Amino acid sequence: MGDFSSKTIGHIDREFIHDLIKKGERLDGREFGEYREVTIEANVVPAKAEGSALVRLGDTSVVAGVKVLVGEPYADSPNKGVMMVTAELSPIASPLFELGPPKEGAIELARVVDRGVRESGTVDVEALCIEEGKKVFMVFADVYPLEYDGNLIDASSIAVNAALMTTKYSEMKMEDGKAVATGKMLKLPIKNIAIEHTVSKLGDSLVIDANLREEFVQDCRLTMAVDQNENFTALQKGGGSGPMSLDLVDQAMGMALDSSKTIKAIIDEAVKDVE
Amino acid sequence: MSPEVKPDFLISPEGLRIDGRRPDELRPIELKVGVLKQANGSASIRQGKTYIIAGVYGPRELHPRHLTLNDRAYLRVVYRMATFSVPDRKRPAPSRREREISMVIANALKPALFLEEFPKSVVDVHIIVIQADGGTRCAAINAASLALADAGIPMRSLVPAVAVGKADGKLLVDLGDEEDKYGQGDVPMAIMPQTDEITLLQQDGFFKREELVEAMQMGINSCKYLHELQKDALKRVYVQKTSDSDGEEFEDDLETDLGDAEIMGDE
Structure with missing residues (x-):
């Protein structure tokens, strides 16, 4: 196989991967619906971040950290706090990532993970209000990929949710127009958890959690955020312009549902000891 | 937004520091080599609560082209802090401080490297501060130097670095966050230990x-000690473990090709 350090891939490699898939096999011997090993280290930035997690998905790894700040609410939602996810594709993670302002890939990653968190109502933003129209909590979850071997979206989604679940911040109250810490530590008001699952289409086949080589030859991918009650709360088709039939989309949703319980259980297990 | 409280004293009546260290004592240090699979070389450092990862790519083609040096490789160091590495969220865009530190780190590492072996190319050193608790530029140099060695960039020596400072009138090695903030001075330095x-x-x-x-x-004394730690970290990964070596157990959290370890075989 080639070295995959540039954005092109040889025809031989492309055909090899497609032929394997046609035979029902994957490069690393996984089933089509099988994730790579997921490991989560919760609370890796205990001294400075309010919540954090380092997630490994095979040879892909990302670290996510949560900062809780006090700020002013947006004019159109005076009684709501702010929840926001950002991501940066730092060149430390891959020879494919370059220095400079965020490109499409980084913006899509941040927005897709953000959508998964926001649309599922993960954090109860109304409970983040300190005084209506004056002060609210602003929760920032920032993602830094460390190693890129495919499927950054799922790794980031797992990391952000695990980091949010470990987040502890100081309660604030208003005194003479200023927000003052009461000293009491609060957990984030989490209402729901939706994890994103990404399925790649290669030819007529679907595989979950594609590694970098599979991503190179995929026709497209479909990312689905699935919450604990098996609702779909966000979808994103990307990673190429290949079309997908309704039948394949339905099949992909089935694969996401099949994995959602297992992944959620791994997250719950990782964050349960963080006090 | 975590509340910062100024401590009553930085040196206790017994002459110990705020975290119980002696004046010439470093914080606990953990160095790991080869922590990133995608990078050509990598290393991480935990120094007290400071946690930094460095990755090296190259020598490889340089973009943009106008930075090309005809007689040697360009050493590009990018030091960045994660937004969540500090008490207040750092703004995501690179700050002037980060740019300056990137430059001084590059200057600290350059004299040790044989960059003239790779004309017109670039050696990229990417540094991410995951948690900042004082002494990040020195810790970054310690890790970056190891990452360059891991990437096989030819070098005269590793480069250890440490910050010496002053608090309550006493000289202290390896300042922590409070000592840095409320002390009377700070001297970050890096050396080439041979000379x-x-x-x-x-x-x-x-x-x-x-x-x-x-x-x-x-x-300089502390740097020499750090240099030993750096060498140990490299040996843990590159020196082949013989089957009958019972006592020392090296943890193996990376897939290193031990077959190539002969290069370090002068131990």
């Missing part, structure tokens, strides 16, 4: 001439 030549030297605060000389001497 004791200094490759990074900065200073802020108030020092008399003799104090500075003493501080630098303390720094």
Whole structure:
């Protein structure tokens, strides 16, 4: 196989991967619906971040950290706090990532993970209000990929949710127009958890959690955020312009549902000891 | 937004520091080599609560082209802090401080490298500060130097670095966050241990001439100790473990090709 350090891939490699898939096999011997090993280290930035997690998905790894700040609410939602996810594709993670302002890939990653968190109502933003129209909590979850071997979206989604679940911040109250810490530590008001699952289409086949080589030859991918009650709360088709039939989309949703319980259980297990 | 409280004293009546260290004592340090699979070389450092990862790519083609040097490789160092590495969320865009530190780190590492072996190419050193608790530029140099060695960039020596500072009138090695904030000065420095030549030297605060000389001497001593830690970290990964070596157990958290370890076989 080639070295995959540039954005092109040889025809031989492309055909090899497609032929394997046609035979029902994957490069690393996984089933089509099988994730790579997921490991989560919760609370890796205990001294400075309010919540954090380092997630490994095979040879892909990302670290996510949560900062809780006090700020002013947006004019159109005076009684709501702010929840926001950002991501940066730092060149430390891959020879494919370059220095400079965020490109499409980084913006899509941040927005897709953000959508998964926001649309599922993960954090109860109304409970983040300190005084209506004056002060609210602003929760920032920032993602830094460390190693890129495919499927950054799922790794980031797992990391952000695990980091949010470990987040502890100081309660604030208003005194003479200023927000003052009461000293009491609060957990984030989490209402729901939706994890994103990404399925790649290669030819007529679907595989979950594609590694970098599979991503190179995929026709497209479909990312689905699935919450604990098996609702779909966000979808994103990307990673190429290949079309997908309704039948394949339905099949992909089935694969996401099949994995959602297992992944959620791994997250719950990782964050349960963080006090 | 975590509340920061100024401590009552930085040196206790018994002469110990705020975290119980002696004046010339470093914080607990953990160095790991080869922590990133995608990078050509990588290393991480935990120094007290400071946690930094460095990755090296190259020598490889340089973009943009106008930075090309005809007689040697361009050493591009990018030091960045994660937004969540500090008490207040750092703004995501690179700050002037990060740019300056990137430059001084590059200057600290350059004298140790045979960059003239790779004309017109680039060696990229990417550094991410995951958690900042004082002494990040020095910790970053310690990790970056190891990552360059891991990437196989030919070098004269590793480059250890440490910050010496002053608090309550006493010289202290390896300042922690509070000592840095409320002390009277800070001298980050890096050396090449074979010759004791200094490759990074900065200073802020108030020092008399003799104090500075003493501080630098303390720094050189600590750097020598750090140099031993750096060598140990490399050996843990590159020196082949024989089957009958019982006592020392090296943890193996990376897939290193031990078949190539002969290069280090002069131990």
